[in-house]
Structures are given as structure tokens and as C-alpha cells.
Amino acid sequence: MSKETAVASIITIGDELLIGQVIDTNSAWIAQQLNAIGIWVKKRIAVGDIRNDIWNTLDEECKEVNLIILTGGLGPTADDITKPLLCDYFGGKLIIDHAVLEHVRYLSEVVYKRPFIERNAKQAEVPDVCTVLTNTRGSAPGMWFEKQGVIVISLPGVPYEMKGIFSEIVIPKLMDVFSGESIIHRTLITWGIGESFLAEKIKHWEQKLSADIKLAYLPNYGMVRLRLTAKGNDYPELERLIDHERNQLKLLVKEWLIAEEDLSLPQLIRKMLEERQKTIATAESCTGGFIAQLLTAEAGASLVYKGSVVSYSNNVKEKMLGVDVKDLKKFGAVSEEIVQQMVKGALKNINSDYAIATSGIMGPGGGTDTKPVGTVWIAVGNNNHIVSKKFHFRFDRAKNIEVTANNALLLMRSFILSGF
Amino acid sequence: MSKETAVASIITIGDELLIGQVIDTNSAWIAQQLNAIGIWVKKRIAVGDIRNDIWNTLDEECKEVNLIILTGGLGPTADDITKPLLCDYFGGKLIIDHAVLEHVRYLSEVVYKRPFIERNAKQAEVPDVCTVLTNTRGSAPGMWFEKQGVIVISLPGVPYEMKGIFSEIVIPKLMDVFSGESIIHRTLITWGIGESFLAEKIKHWEQKLSADIKLAYLPNYGMVRLRLTAKGNDYPELERLIDHERNQLKLLVKEWLIAEEDLSLPQLIRKMLEERQKTIATAESCTGGFIAQLLTAEAGASLVYKGSVVSYSNNVKEKMLGVDVKDLKKFGAVSEEIVQQMVKGALKNINSDYAIATSGIMGPGGGTDTKPVGTVWIAVGNNNHIVSKKFHFRFDRAKNIEVTANNALLLMRSFILSGF
Numbered sequence: 126m127s128k129e130t131a132v133a134s135i136i137t138i139g140d141e142l143l144i145g146q147v148i149d150t151n152s153a154w155i156a157q158q159l160n161a162i163g164i165w166v167k168k169r170i171a172v173g174d175i176r177n178d179i180w181n182t183l184d185e186e187c188k189e190v191n192l193i194i195l196t197g198g199l200g201p202t203a204d205d206i207t208k209p210l211l212c213d214y215f216g217g218k219l220i221i222d223h224a225v226l227e228h229v230r231y232l233s234e235v236v237y238k239r240p241f242i243e244r245n246a247k248q249a250e251v252p253d254v255c256t257v258l259t260n261t262r263g264s265a266p267g268m269w270f271e272k273q274g275v276i277v278i279s280l281p282g283v284p285y286e287m288k289g290i291f292s293e294i295v296i297p298k299l300m301d302v303f304s305g306e307s308i309i310h311r312t313l314i315t316w317g318i319g320e321s322f323l324a325e326k327i328k329h330w331e332q333k334l335s336a337d338i339k340l341a342y343l344p345n346y347g348m349v350r351l352r353l354t355a356k357g358n359d360y361p362e363l364e365r366l367i368d369h370e371r372n373q374l375k376l377l378v379k380e381w382l383i384a385e386e387d388l389s390l391p392q393l394i395r396k397m398l399e400e401r402q403k404t405i406a407t408a409e410s411c412t413g414g415f416i417a418q419l420l421t422a423e424a425g426a427s428l429v430y431k432g433s434v435v436s437y438s439n440n441v442k443e444k445m446l447g448v449d450v451k452d453l454k455k456f457g458a459v460s461e462e463i464v465q466q467m468v469k470g471a472l473k474n475i476n477s478d479y480a481i482a483t484s485g486i487m488g489p490g491g492g493t494d495t496k497p498v499g500t501v502w503i504a505v506g507n508n509n510h511i512v513s514k515k516f517h518f519r520f521d522r523a524k525n526i527e528v529t530a531n532n533a534l535l536l537m538r539s540f541i542l543s544g545f
Numbered sequence: 546m547s548k549e550t551a552v553a554s555i556i557t558i559g560d561e562l563l564i565g566q567v568i569d570t571n572s573a574w575i576a577q578q579l580n581a582i583g584i585w586v587k588k589r590i591a592v593g594d595i596r597n598d599i600w601n602t603l604d605e606e607c608k609e610v611n612l613i614i615l616t617g618g619l620g621p622t623a624d625d626i627t628k629p630l631l632c633d634y635f636g637g638k639l640i641i642d643h644a645v646l647e648h649v650r651y652l653s654e655v656v657y658k659r660p661f662i663e664r665n666a667k668q669a670e671v672p673d674v675c676t677v678l679t680n681t682r683g684s685a686p687g688m689w690f691e692k693q694g695v696i697v698i699s700l701p702g703v704p705y706e707m708k709g710i711f712s713e714i715v716i717p718k719l720m721d722v723f724s725g726e727s728i729i730h731r732t733l734i735t736w737g738i739g740e741s742f743l744a745e746k747i748k749h750w751e752q753k754l755s756a757d758i759k760l761a762y763l764p765n766y767g768m769v770r771l772r773l774t775a776k777g778n779d780y781p782e783l784e785r786l787i788d789h790e791r792n793q794l795k796l797l798v799k800e801w802l803i804a805e806e807d808l809s810l811p812q813l814i815r816k817m818l819e820e821r822q823k824t825i826a827t828a829e830s831c832t833g834g835f836i837a838q839l840l841t842a843e844a845g846a847s848l849v850y851k852g853s854v855v856s857y858s859n860n861v862k863e864k865m866l867g868v869d870v871k872d873l874k875k876f877g878a879v880s881e882e883i884v885q886q887m888v889k890g891a892l893k894n895i896n897s898d899y900a901i902a903t904s905g906i907m908g909p910g911g912g913t914d915t916k917p918v919g920t921v922w923i924a925v926g927n928n929n930h931i932v933s934k935k936f937h938f939r940f941d942r943a944k945n946i947e948v949t950a951n952n953a954l955l956l957m958r959s960f961i962l963s964g965f
Contacts, residue, residue, distance in 0.1 A: 140761055143586040144730065145577030146772065146807070147763070148570055152591070157565030166563040167598065171572070171589035174761070178587065185605070202744045202762045203751065237739065244741040283764070285940050310564065319657065321664040324622045331623065341560055341594070342622045343567070344703070352566065387566075407855075413841025414834030417855045421833025424909055424942055426857065433855035434865070435827075435837045441852035441895055445865055475861055489844055519682075520705050522844055 128304035129274075131164040134186040138179060138197035138207055139282060142171040151196050151284055158291060163305030164192065165356070174204050183214060187275045192299070197282030199265040201244050208250070208268075211279055215270045217254030222266070225249040225257060229264045255279075262289040269298070276302065307360040311353045311371045312387035315378050316535060320344040323351070327377050337363070338370055346528050350387070351378070383538065390534040391419040397541050398429035398479075405537070406475035407433040408446050408467035410458060411485035411501060416530045431477045436467070446470030459484050459496050461513050464504035468511050479541070481505050481533045485516075487525045501529050505537045510545040512536065548724035549694075551584040554606040558599060558617035558627055559702060562591040571616050571704055578711060583725030584612065585776070594624050603634060607695045612723070614715075617702030619685040621664050628670070628688075631699055635690045637674030642686065645669040645677060649684045675699075682709040689718070696722065727780040731773045731791045732807035735798050736955060740764040743771070747797050757783070758790055766948050770807070771798070803958065810954040811839040817961050818849035818899075825957070826895035827853040828866050828887035830878060831905040831921060836950045851897045856887070866890030879904050879916050881933050884924035888931050899961070901925050901953045905936070907945045921949050925957045930965040932956065 135155050141147045149171060156166045167190055172178045179198075186193050198207030212219055226249035233241040248264045251257050258267030258278070263286035270277040278295055280287045315323060320342050324331070331340060337357055343350040351374065355367040375382065384393050398405055407416045417433035420426060434445045439458055442448040447470040448463055456462045467482035485501030492498035499520070504513035516532060518525045555575050561567045569591060576586045587610055592598045599618075606613050618627030632639055646669035653661040668684045671677050678687030678698070683706035690697040698715055700707045735743060740762050744751070751760060757777055763770040771794065775787040795802065804813050818825055827836045837853035840846060854865045859878060862868040867890040868883055876882045887902035905921030912918035919940070924933035936952060938945045 140759070140774070141763055141772070142573070142589065143576055144580050144774070145573040145575070146770075148568065148573045150568055153562070153565040153568045155565070156563055160564050167593070168602070169562065169591040173587070182588070200762065200764065201741045204759075204761045239739060239742065242741060242745060244745055285944050288941075319659060321621045321662060322659065325662060325664055339560070339624075341624045342620065343561055344620065350566075352561070354560070354564070409834075412838075413846065413850075414829075414837025414853055414855065415841075417834025418832075418838045421835075421855075421857065422943065422946070424907075426833065430833075431858040432861035432865075433834055433853070433857075435834065435841075435853035435855065437841065437847055437853075438851040438895075444894060444896075445852075445854070474865060475858075476864075487844075521708075523842065524705050526842070 128302070129191060130306050131192045131299070131303040132190045133159055133164050133166045133192040133194060134190045135166060135169045136182055136186065136193060136195045137169070137171045137282070138174065138195060139171075140173045143173045151282065151287055154284070154288065155194055155196075155291065158296060160308050160310075162296060162300055163308050164299065164303065165306070165308065174198060174206055176206055176210055179207065179210055180214065183277070187272075187277075191275050192303070193275065193277045195277065195279045196287055199279065199281045201247050201264075207279060208252070211255070211268065211270065211277070212252035215252060215254045215272055217252035219250040220253045221246070221249050222251045222257050223249075224259070225251065225266050228259070232264055258290050258294045260286055260290050261293070262286045267294070306356060306358055307363050309355045309360075309363055309367050310387070311367055313351045313371065313374060313378060313382060314384040314388070315349045315351065315381035316347060316383045318349070318381045320349055323349055323378065323381075327374060330373055330377055334370060335366060338367060346531070348383075348531070352387075383535070390531055391422065394534050394537055395420065395423075395426070395429055397538065401541070403478040403541075404429055404431050406431045406471045406477035406480045408471040408480060408482040409433060409435050410437060410442070410467070410483055411487050412483045412526055412530050412533070413437065415526050416481060416483070416533060419530060432475045434471060434475070442467065445474065447473065457496070459486060459500055459502055461502055461504075461515070464502040464513050465511050468504045468506045472506070472508055479505065479507050479537065481537055483529055483533055485525075485529060487522045487529075489522060499525060501525075503529065503533045503536055505533065505540045507545060512540055548722070549611065550726045551612045551719070551723040552610045553579055553584050553586045553612040553614060554610045555586060555589045556602055556606065556613060556615045557589070557591045557702070558594065558615060559591075560593045560624075563593045571702065571707055574704070574708065575614055575616075575711065578716060580728050580730070582716060582720055583728050584719065584723065585726070585728065594618060594626055596626055596630055599627065599630055600634065603697070607692075607697075611695050612719070613695065613697045615697065615699045616707055619699065619701045621667050621684075627699060628672070631675070631688065631690065631697070632672035635672060635674045635692055637672035639670040640673045641666070641669050642671045642677050643669075644679070645671065645686050648679070652684055678710050678714045680706055680710050681713070682706045687714070726776060726778060727783050729775045729780075729783055729787050730807070731787055733771045733791065733794060733798060733802060734804040734808070735769045735771065735801035736767060736803045738769070738801045740769055743769055743798065743801075747794060750793055750797055754790060755786060758787060766951070768803075768951070772807075803955070810951055811842065814954050814957055815840065815843075815846070815849055817958065821961070823898040823961075824849055824851050825899045825901070826851045826891045826897035828891040828900060828902040829853060829855050830857060830862070830887070830903055831907050832903045832946055832950050832953070833857060835946050836901060836903070836953060839950060839954075852895045854891060854895070862887065865894065867893065877916070879906060879920055879922055881922055881924075881935070884922040884933055885931050888924045888926045892926070892928055899925065899927050899957065901957055903949055903953055905945075905949060907942045907949075909942060919945060921945075923949065923953045923956055925953065925960045927965060932960055
């Protein structure tokens, strides 16, 4: 029998998703993983801890797709209703799985060092109509059901546990069952041109774009990610086609192109520094450590990142970055003079090749007539040269912090490329 | 005519949501806002930029709920298909809205200082069967449709723009149209007791809980948020009931209770510091600025937060935190001695009342036999006393950083409460 192509729905379960108490990061991760093995996600749905709603959603999706990934509702408390519901839905009864029981007992007694109680044992109950997917990272096992050509996979909602089961067991099993249609993405990142203008520039190329390739514009405050997606069965041909189009597109947007891969800005800066074997430091006032945290989020940061001074108080600017207290009084903390001195202080005291400094008013409070909320000075430099620039952002606090960090990294990028 | 109660669905549009390229934060925010005015969200759905999928989803949801919020797909490029689709769905035709046209022209020419091109004008086209919702923060206007008792609201996907239209226009209009059933949430946060044990402790109380009140357990690596939700028409009675139950629950879990409100840990620490008029500093190695960024994410941080040294390299530990270079060689950077010295250095150099220090191996690389990945030393203290503790986390890098930050804040909390 030749293998089928899969089309998937992702269903996440939990009232916390419907009242906005948590942000769902599981779905995006699962979608990425499925895409990588050629499975297209058609829909993502979040429903509450309500039996009828879960049941009806499951019913509807079973008519639409042949693969459903469910997460959440598998815990040991009364609000966790997914397991008995799935048991009824697939016409089974709950039985104790002895391997899971032993694992849960081990977790309780050895890892968490707590007595093993009856409620823990409930986690070892599974419907007798499923294949159990062992959860090595936690107590609630995953479950794999099949019915009338549809595969339904239920996983715990805790991201770390869900990811373990998915990578270790679900992916290999799905690759076994389904024929992976190839899905290839290529992303180009532009900066400094609006979405509308970009669309005008590439209009003629876009109109002639092969029907097998889809173009998406993802604008984000001055940056636009252009994503090409090709779907089909002939991987080599598809790759040839998408790379051909990508190269054409590259020529059209080269003036604004800042990356040819789907890299985040911190990834891009780190890559540039690694290639040049250079190091960086930050001196952050208004961004409060946000840039440092971005540059250290991924492994291997210590190759290029040396450290940061988060100088929220003027005292710290003075003492740890050597900012002149008279200049602080004269120009104020949000000024060209001060960010320049912050860069110098970071270069000297942290002893890095490059440094970034930020100082601004992120809001909602703290604005004045001459320096309203959103006023930001950014400086970047090395021991030869320092460049500084003033910005006026007009967003809320969280967005102002994020956009300041992005612009600081973009300014650093230009500085590195300029070869000072 | 007496007003109806609303039940809502949120539909987000965009392939980027289905391939996992972006995480949907809009839905959670919209859900919070709707809850606050007594509108229950029944379902959240993400669909791709595919006409049939959007149309069918809209059709299905129109049968299930009386309020639909759509976001995304309103840009000026070819992959943005929501506007013409809605125009067809509601049987209208596209016309130019002159107020929107003027606004888009103003944005182009005055704010972005770019020539106004024809494609920009497309953003001013709206179906003649909708009420236009002005977007003061961007170019794509929101739209409000009504058909057979269902209200459908279409908003841009850019979070800052969506939030503006929602807060300024949608919320007041919805409060006008619908009778807000009251929805009250109360959250208690526990720490140091597993979900199963907690469920056992409160079993008898939970069994007797009024049918109007729903209890949810939200576990998160050692912390469990217990959320009570009451829904009904009589607000004062509902509030009396939920506060009565909350007080009962509080007594049952008091041993593990760390907060009586739905505060994040950084919010909790900031509140404790503000009440005591104390300041804090951080000296972060493995957390790379993550704690600093948490403490400065919300307005007013400068009241309690003074600054941070992110000491990724040993050179920075030595130079800016006064860590003894001989001790660094003798004990290694991930050691009790070093985190204690980092706290002392932060207190002295940043001149705060309290300080937190972290040093550990976040992975995936960098582990050794004696200090495997996940080994972390945390110290907290003031000028009288320092407390330090070793941890072994077993997660991936991102989770190890987050859990280290949480434990550092929890240790700080205990330290402040201990009155040293």
C-alpha cells in the first residue's frame, strides 16, 4: 500500500488559553516540526476544558484532516478531562499501564523524593484502545489512537514534556506512516523599505511566480521577511525551482537585504561576530538587559558575548561605565553624549571589540516636553569610532523596548559592515 | 429589547501561524480583554491564507457563536486576502473610505516620509457593508460587520495596531451591544507542592465547591496557580461567593502560598520591594540579563531596580564585581564561593539594598563530570547576610534559563521575608 499524504490539525485544550492567562507556544513548535517532515497544518484550534466542546471539535476535525495532535488536559486533577474523553470517543476502557506506573513511581520517589500517592497512580491509567507514548520527562504519558483513517495523538500540555515525546516518538512514527510531501521554505529579510514599496518593486516577478510557490510578506516595524514556500513531491526539482526564484528575488531587493536565511537579528549579529572572531558588550539603560538576554539566549554565546552593564540608575552609569557626572547633569541621561560615554565605558571595562549602548524613555511615564516618551539614543562602536543615533518610537513600553533592541542590533550590523 | 449575552470565537489568519514562524500573542490578549467585559471565549482558531479555509471557518463559527473577532490578512500585498473575502461574504462591494485615505496619506507622507503610492490607497478600500474602525496606529482600518445576529470584527494582525483599535473602539461598542455577564477570576499561587499533592490537600473542599465556580490547576515547574472562575449575572453575589471560596482555599494551602493575586514573580518581588522601599541589583552569569529584563519589563522599575552586571566572561566578574581571580581558578565560575562574591560585588558597586547572583551551565554544551549541564548556583543577600543554594535543572537551555530566574526570584522572596 502506498503511503498517504498527511494534513494536520492541532487542538490545544485548556481554559487558560481562552481567558488569555497563558500564551500558546506549543502549537507553533508542533507546526514547525510537522512542516519539517512535510506535513501541512491546516488549522489550529484552542478549546476550553469542556467535554462537549472538545468532543465536537474532535468530531469536526476528523472529517477534515487525517492527523490530529491534541495537547493538554492530561494532568491528575479534576479539570483534566482529556483522557477519559478520548477513552469514550474511541470506545475503550481505562486500564493500568504497568510500565507507566513504574515510571511514575520512580519519578515520585526517586526524582521528586515525595511519597507515592494513589492520585499519582491515576496517571498510569490509559485507554486500552491506544498505543502508549512514553513520557521520559514527566508523568502523563502520550497516547496514539487510530480510527477510520485518522490518527489522533494526545500529548501533555507542559512544553518540555510534550517536546520530548514529540521528538523522540511521534516524529519517527509519523514518518513511518505518512509519505512526507516536501515542504521547502526560503526567507529573505529586508530592512528600511515598507511592505507596499517592496510589493511594488517585486510586482512583475511576483506575477510570474510559479503556482507551486507561495510568497508571504511578514512586516515587523521596518523589517519585512519575505517567505517563499514550495510544496510538492519532487524534492530536488522543488529545491531547484525555489532557489532559482529566491535568487531572482534577492537581486530585486538587494538594496534592503539584511539576511538570506530565516535568522533572528541576534542570530545574525552573532554569526557576523563569529565569522570575524570579534566580541561584543552592551551598556543598557532603557532596554534593561533585554539585548543581553537576546544575545545569550542560544548556546555558544560566550564565543562572542562578554557581558553587560544594565545601568538603570545614574550611579551605575557613573561608577561602572565611567560616565561623567557633570555631563549627566548637563545633558541628561537620555542624550548623545551619555550613550557615547556608555559605549566607551563598556569597551574599556568589559574589554570587548564592539559595544552597544541604549538610553531612552520607554514609558508610559517619564516623558518631558523636550524628551517625550519614546525618545531613545543608541550608540554603537569600537575603539576607533562611535556612531550614535536618536529615535522617536511611538509604541507601548514592551514594544518600545523590543524596537529599541532591534534598532540597536541593526545599527551594530551597519557599523560592523562599514569596517571601522 | 434586552441585551444578549455574547459568546465569542477568535480567528487568526496567516500561514505564518500554521508553519510556526510566529507565536500568536494576539489571541491571548483579546481573550483577556473580552473576559474583562464579561464575554466568554469559546474557541480560538488559526487558519492559513487560503480563501476556502477562512470562508468555511467563518461559516462554521457563525453557527456556534454570536461574536467573531478576526485578525490578520489586511495588509496591502497579494497574500492579504481577508478584506475582499469579507466583502464577498457579507455581500458588499469595495469602496474608498475618504477618512481612511487621508489618514493613510498622512502616515505615508508625514510620519514615514515616503511618497504616497497607489498601493497605499488600496488600504483605504473598505466593503460598503461594514462600519469602519479607525486605526490611529497604522494604515489598515478595522471593520465591523453584522449578519443574522452575529457580529464579525476584522482587525489588523500587527499587535500594536490591533490593540489600539480594540481598546479605543471595539470594547466600548461591545459593551454597548452585549449584556456583560460577569466573569470573575481569583488566583492563588503556591510553590513547593506538586499538583497531585495539592489536589489531595483540597479534595474535600473541591468536591463541595459551588457549581457556579470552576477550579483550574496551572502547574509550572514547582509553582501551581490555582484559578477560581465564577460566571453569572449577579456580580455582587458572585463576588461574595468567589471570595468566600478563595478564603477557604487560602487556609488550606497557606503553607505553600506565595501570592494571592495573579502576579508574575517579577511583579511579586517588585511589590515586596516597593512596600519596603528597598532596591535590588543583579549579577548574572548564566541567565545573561534575563532577570534584569524581567524586573524592568514594566513601568516604574526604577523605583526598586538599580542595575545589573551581566558577567558572561570571567574578566567581567573580576573587574566589575570584584570576584577574586584566585577563587575563580580554585572553585570555578559555577561555585558557591563565586556567586557569594558576585552578590557582594553587586551590593558594593551597584549600591542596592539586595542583590541576586546566578552562575551555572545552561547547556547544551559546557557540562563536565562534576558539573553537568543544569548545575546552577544562586545567591541572594544584603549587607548583613547572604544565602546560596545549588540546583540541578534537567531542561533545555531556554527552560533552564527561565527556571533559574524563577528560583532566583523565589529565593529572593524568602530572603526578604526572613527579615535578615
